[in-house]
Structures are given as structure tokens and as C-alpha cells.
Amino acid sequence: MPNEIKKLFDGVFLVNGRLATRNLAKGSKVYNESLISENGTEYRLWNPYRSKLAAAMLKGLRDFEFSEESSILYLGAATGTTVSHVSDIATKGRIYAVEFSERSMRDLIKVCEKRKNILPILEDARYPEKYEADIKNASCDIIYQDVSAREQAEILLSNSRFLKKGGTAYFIIKSQSIDIAKDPDKVYRNTLKSLENEFEVKEKIYLDPYDTLHLFAVLKKK
Ligand SMILES: C[S@@+](CC[C@H](N)C(=O)[O-])C[C@H]1O[C@@H](n2cnc3c(N)ncnc32)[C@H](O)[C@@H]1O
Incomplete structure (x- = not known):
């Protein structure tokens, strides 16, 4: 039986009903994901329990701005699980992947x-001036931020210099x-409020059942 392939977004597919991207590095896996071949194309299944971007799509994300030519500043790249799928999509673009853990960076490399299409940057996202020279045109289409840090809003604001006007920030809170003691909804509200001078909130997505600890927000730079 042939596999059923449906396009969901640019570069994103449902293969037999499961999320996938076309493997840019044929034959290789990043996090032991399944590979499925159909008509000479190899698809990599995209696990929503391992990637909040995948979870957001399955929870109804509408504004998907990633495309073949996108230039993306990715903050909190970790070992490259989500970065690798973004790399499958932005095949002619560029992903500036910032991560400060040396251990994760070894796997990411x-x-x-x-x-x-991925440029790994071993730096702290709180100090964007340290990688300003790496992001030469200083005008990305997208910022994707998934850092488990206290200063999440401050990190986005200080990196927004790299995002073009009207550009999209996928901001995971x-x-x-x-604040471990505060009601999560209050934390989400306060965090988004602190960004309102620079960003308009387009979508707010709860990621359950894939992930219960985060809010996935889609923002537009004013
Ligand atoms: C939840 S993980 C990211 C998972 C990844 N986005 C994915 O989907 O594959 C958060 C990452 O942010 C990194 N991080 C936290 N604070 C950071 C900072 N100030 N600068 C750079 N990386 C940071 C952590 O080391 C960790 O690898």
C-alpha cells in the first residue's frame, strides 16, 4: 500500500496522518525518529511530544511563516530536535541556532x-551583541524562542533587533x-503584556496533551 501524503504547510506534511518533513540529510536521523520513503522522497516523522512547534501545529496553529527561503534566529536550539525539522523546511534559507550549553552544542554540531543551512552559535541569548556579527544582514523573517530561562521576555526584546518589521516571533513561555509559585495563566498574561510595545499577539496555543508546562505564542513585530 502506498503511503498517504498530504501537505499541511510549506515543507510540512501529514504522512499517513502523522506530521513529517522531507529529510534534508537523507538516511540520517536526529532523535531516533522514523523515516518513511515514498516516490524517492524520504520523510522524517515529527514527534509532537518532543517538539513544541509540532505540538502547536497539531493544536491548530494558523500562522506558519516558515518557508524554503526563511531566515530564522532560533534561541534555545538544544540538541537540534526542532531545529532539524526547521532545517528540512528552510532548505534555501538560514537558521542561526543559539544555544549556551556546551553539552547540547556538541550534539547540535x-x-x-x-x-x-544551520549555523550553530555557542552563546548566551541574554547577550545578543556577542553574536551580532554572525547574523550579518541583521534582519531575520522569524525568531523562534524556546529558552528555559527566567528572563524570557527580556531575551526576546533584546533579540528583536534581528527581526524585520512585520516579522514573526514564535515565543514559548x-x-x-x-515563577514556579504563580498561577501559570497570570505569568503568561504578564509576560505578554511586557512585550506589547514591540509585539502584537496573534495566537496563544496551549500545547496539552503534548506538553502541559508551556504557552506557545505567535507574535508580530510592530
Ligand atoms: C526546552 S530546551 C529547547 C528545546 C528545543 N527548542 C527543541 O525543541 O528541540 C531549552 C534550551 O534553552 C537553552 N537555554 C536556556 N537559557 C539560554 C540562554 N540564555 N541562552 C542560550 N540558550 C539557553 C537550554 O540550554 C536548553 O537547551
């Missing part, structure tokens, strides 16, 4: 060896990193 292995992912980058097979994917030339982890309430427990900001």
Missing part, C-alpha cells in the same frame, strides 16, 4: 555537519522558569 553533529546535526549541523549534515545540514549546511515556560511559566515555571519565570
